[in-house]
Amino acid sequence: MKYMVFVFSILFNIALYVVLGTTQILPLPLGSFLNMQEGIWQNAEPVDADFNGNLKLKGISGPVDVYLDERMVPHVFAAQENDAYFVQGYLHAKHRLWQMEFQTHAAAGRISEIVGEKAITFDRNQRRIGMVYAAENALAAMEKDPQTKAAMDAYTNGVNAYIKTLHTSDLPVEYKLLGYKPENWTNFKSALFIKQMTNTLAGYDKDFEYTNALKLLGEENFRILYGQLPDSLYPVIPAGTVYNQPLAQLVPPITADSLYFNRKDSIAFTEDFKPDPANGSNNWAVAGTRTKSGKPILANDPHLGLTLPSIWYEIQLHTPNYNAYGVSFPGLPGVVIGFNDSIAFGFTNAGRDVKDYYEIRFKDEKREQYFFNGEWVKADRRIEKIKIKNAVTLSDTVPYTVFGPTTYDHSFKHALSGNKAYALKWVAHDSSNILKMWLQLNRAHNVQDYVEAISHFNAPGQNMIFASKSGDIALQQQATFPLRWKDQGLFVMPGYDSSYLWNGYIPFEENPHSFNPVEGFLSSANQRAADSTYPYFIPGTYEVYRPITINRKLASMYNVTVDDMKALQNDNYNVFAEFARPILLNYVDRTVLDADEKRFVSLVESWNLQNNPNETAVVCFTNWWDSLQAVVFRDELNPGQQPIVMPEKFVLLEALRRDTAFRFIDDIHTPEKENLNALVTKALKNASLQLKSLESEDRMKWAKFKNTTVYHLLKNNAMPFARSGLMNGGGSGIINATQHDHGPSWRMVVELTTPTVAYGVYPGGQSGNPGSKYYDYFISTWTDGEYFKLFIMDETDIKSGKFKWKLSINPA
């Protein structure tokens, strides 16, 4: 009996250890995860925690004081600039370490190391679009510049100074959840972060889908459905601006008709993990002639995926050389969107296509040589080692051609035959020191400094807005944009000779720009940069409707105040519906509608065109129009296996406004000839089914329908760390561009008076710890369209103790 008890207890201990200490049986190692001294309980930060402190750290040259305000925003006062970056790195790591590492692991295609085999395709894709290669090129350029290298080194040392202090119990919750530990930060990780943002903002293209659409529809119909110039275009640079003619007129290669515009086959796959095409932003600057204070006001709200921890971290960096305030990227030194004592700056995405695919013919399945300029050329080979949790490391050989990496070949896309592949040419692969732009903008005093700073930026293309206390406003679309002949890069290009290569880049001076326009304001909202008179071919994915509302409103505003700008950023007016609603209401056949359908029509009819949170008509309208788009196009654009993309929303609207007998109205699968009345009515009947279902689920209010959610970076795997069901309005094409999980990731309004007056808010909080009250501290304020007045701290505030906590950091 005694033996039995002993043996049983030993076996029970072993079983407990296996069940609780490993992930063999349970998905989480509950023993350590819920341990009171090692596990998540150590991440439960007291709500009245004291953040005062004194630290001695190796790596700084002098004392640095960090003053934290009641929102946990640090105001860093350093005598040396690089000490400020060191402390910024330390603070980023202290509040956002897991996020910083996870995002750069994602950039580098290293997620399989954390989550195992399910991320292999993602990781291979990241490697194969050349993310690591691009980061290596960027790092080489950044480290070549002594000022940038010193800033990066200081930042990296600061991050690592924090990592060094970490014990297992201090690790962020996500490390405990996923069962791994942080590695040291490097300058290379900062370069990877830059490339991750580049991919987010300049990684969207439709080459494969357009190639298929061209083959399916023919050139004439393709141009109707996928035209680049909307009638209602309101370009970034005001229409009528006179542009210099280019030095040379570019023409397509002589083989273009046969090899490019009339290719024989379609492509049976498309790219994976495409960035959200809604990644965009609003920015504008109003000159003193239109403001109440007589000084410029600058506003910016970048639209990105809404995530927790937030992409942004608010900070003030105060050194003898500059005093910058704004939001920073955890992973990079400096302020990314913000202002200093002289100027303010902000960004919106250019949306330009800077990513082209070339069809490659390899000699054989080994992919060692490819056909180029009449001979077999040896491809460089890059072997990507992908470590996988609980599995053997995968080696993926990626051949590099004169164009770039062969992203897709038979080893990655099985639909491809043995020797066919698609190589990627992408501006992001080029080496450049874009960090220098931010380091210089942070200390810029005037428009000359701004122009010099932005000249260092090559990608992702951005509309860079500027305003200064001296009264100037400016806007330039900046990046290195490829010089293309007309239609070059819309479709997959033949990669068999050099005639299809880009013809260099558009000169910096030729990028669309404007300085102190007579209108007294400048704005951008991801629309096409210039009208048709701009002498370069600039394909892209552009917004049409937000710019209309912004420009309309700004043009009518005088004596503008900061409150007016805040209201404008939260404007919910649906200008698309203003144009589209008459078509729906004028063409619906009311004689064949049932009571519910009539009720939905009536709601749309009496709607004030505001996408407000409690509005129901917008749900009716949106479903009705989407349904119309589907019934119009699904017969022509339903090719089966070949990926294709729906036309942009403006295409159908503008076509119907021009001609109600639009050629795609007829359903090609039916013998009768449909007209617009029939389709609008059919669309309503289809939408009505969905609307009745929404009513039964109590989801007819706009906010409930779109269910705005700020997801944790682990998405559905960590829903308790997310915030969902946020009651806010807005939507696609609305200035308040809040969609389901996407929208204004930072709203900022800066009035360049003396002293500067600034407001800002982002949907998150300074802490990345889900166990901190500062994790989602700003979300309610953001949801309500409210702002925080930004506390621009100076020496007087220090003397009068206008701060909540003080962290003193001294050299060890």
Next chain:
Amino acid sequence: MKFIISTLLSGMLYFSLGLFLPWWSAFVAGLLIGLFMQQSLAGSFFAVLAGVFITTICYTYFTSISNDHILAKRIAMMILKEESPLGLIAISAAISSLSAASAALSGRSLILLFKK
């Protein structure tokens, strides 16, 4: 009396070892009590169970209270599918106390093997 002393000792030992050992310090604490506190098998098991359970409950409860249960609610939702901080506290305590008590059982039964 022995039971109470064992209970108190196991709680203190578990807390102290946890300051520098990983989560499996619960096994060590239980084993030591089982080896060195002379009492019955059941006495050893339940004394350690109670000591470690109460220690964990107290520690996690006060930690969670000072955090307004912000994290416990989120983690409970993840594990228990409901916002139950007390449920999470109970599970944490059950895991540590069961680990310690089963180790105490091993320790005591080992001693009893050699006892005539």
